[in-house]
Amino acid sequence: MISEKLKLYVEALFKKYERNSLLSRKKTELLTKLHDRSISLEAEGMTKLDIEKLLIREIESKSLAVDTSDLNIDKSNVLKLKKKTFINKNLQKTEDFEPVNAEYYLSDFKSATLQNIDVEHSVFKNCYFKNFSCKDSAIIESTFKKSDLSQSNYDTCKLEYMLYTGCHLPKVNFTDTSILHTFFKNCYLKKVSFTNCILINIRFESCDIANVKITGGKMDKTTYRILQEEGTSLHSVELI
Structure with a gap:
C-alpha cells in the first residue's frame, strides 16, 4: 500500500x-x-x-519517474509569493520555494544556491539576487523584472526562453552555460562575462553591452554580428 x-x-x-x-x-x-x-x-x-x-x-532523482514532457503547465494556477527570504540557502522545493509556475515579489535570494533544480514558467519581480549561485540547473521560460542579480554566477546551466527586463547584472559570470532565445531589455550589463557558453538567438534592447566579455564557446551568426557592432569583447568564439 x-x-x-x-x-x-x-x-x-x-x-x-x-x-x-x-x-x-x-x-x-x-x-x-x-x-x-x-x-x-x-x-x-x-x-x-x-x-x-x-x-x-x-x-x-528521476530514477523513478514518468515522462511529463507532453503535459501543459496550468498558467492560471500561479503560486504568488511575496517578501520571502532565502539568504545563504540551498534552494529546495518547499512551501516557500516553488520552482515551477510561481511568481516572486520583493524576495531576497542573496548568496543563495540553486543546484540540480529546474525552474520553469516563473516570474521574479523586484527580487534581490546578489552573489546568487546557479549550478547544474535549468531556468526555462521565466522572467526577471527589475531585479538585482549583481555578482551572480551561473555554472553549467541551461537558460532558455528567458526575459530580463530592467535588471541590474554587473559582474555576473556565465560559465559553460547554454543560453538560448533570451531577451535582455533595459538592463545594466557592465563587466558581464560569458566563458565557454553557447549563445543562440540572444537579443538586446536599450542595453550597453560594450563592457561585456565573451571568451570561447559557440554562437549563431546573428548574435555575433549584433555583439560585434556594439563593441563587445569577443575571443575564440566558434560560429554555428
Missing part, C-alpha cells in the same frame, strides 16, 4: 499541470510504479518509513 504522505507528494508533483485525462493517466502510472516498488522493498525487509523516504528520493 502507498502511504498517505506519498499520495500527497504525487498530488503536489502534478499540481502545476492542466487537469485532463492525460494528466490522470500519468499520475496513475507513477502511483502504480510506487506501489510495485513498495511491495518489492517491503519484501526485502525495509520498514514503511524507510520505503517512503527512499521512494521520495528516487522520484526527486
Whole structure:
C-alpha cells in the first residue's frame, strides 16, 4: 500500500499541470510504479518509513519517474509569493520555494544556491539576487523584472526562453552555460562575462553591452554580428 504522505507528494508533483485525462493517466502510472516498488522493498525487509523516504528520493532523482514532457503547465494556477527570504540557502522545493509556475515579489535570494533544480514558467519581480549561485540547473521560460542579480554566477546551466527586463547584472559570470532565445531589455550589463557558453538567438534592447566579455564557446551568426557592432569583447568564439 502507498502511504498517505506519498499520495500527497504525487498530488503536489502534478499540481502545476492542466487537469485532463492525460494528466490522470500519468499520475496513475507513477502511483502504480510506487506501489510495485513498495511491495518489492517491503519484501526485502525495509520498514514503511524507510520505503517512503527512499521512494521520495528516487522520484526527486528521476530514477523513478514518468515522462511529463507532453503535459501543459496550468498558467492560471500561479503560486504568488511575496517578501520571502532565502539568504545563504540551498534552494529546495518547499512551501516557500516553488520552482515551477510561481511568481516572486520583493524576495531576497542573496548568496543563495540553486543546484540540480529546474525552474520553469516563473516570474521574479523586484527580487534581490546578489552573489546568487546557479549550478547544474535549468531556468526555462521565466522572467526577471527589475531585479538585482549583481555578482551572480551561473555554472553549467541551461537558460532558455528567458526575459530580463530592467535588471541590474554587473559582474555576473556565465560559465559553460547554454543560453538560448533570451531577451535582455533595459538592463545594466557592465563587466558581464560569458566563458565557454553557447549563445543562440540572444537579443538586446536599450542595453550597453560594450563592457561585456565573451571568451570561447559557440554562437549563431546573428548574435555575433549584433555583439560585434556594439563593441563587445569577443575571443575564440566558434560560429554555428
